[in-house]
Amino acid sequence: MNIIVTGGAGFIGSNFIFHMLAKHPAYRIICLDKxxxxxxxxxxxxxMDKPNFSFMQTDICDREAVDKLFEEE
Structure with a gap:
């Protein structure tokens, strides 16, 4: 399963990412944050070095970048 977390570099988002990676090690987590x-x-x-985690620095209002992320992931 692939999960995209927006705002994942903030307090709540990062703790959600830590939780999901610990509880569901087979999931792929993609963090999108401006x-x-x-x-x-x-x-x-x-x-950052986990194989099932990736980070993308972009604005969720950048439709082209978000569309590209959905196409690639």
Whole structure:
């Protein structure tokens, strides 16, 4: 299963990602975050090297980027 988490570099999103990766190791988690004031990429450092996790820095309002993500994933 593939799960896209928007705002995943924030407090709630990152903790959701940690939970899902621990509870469902077969899931693929894709984090999409613009990295504004609320998002911090260092929050995701513990999972950045996991093969079932990927990060994409973009704005969810960028329709072209989000469409491309859905096509690729």
């Amino acid at each position: 990295l504004t004031y609320a998002g911090n990429l260092s929050t995701l450092k513990p999972v």
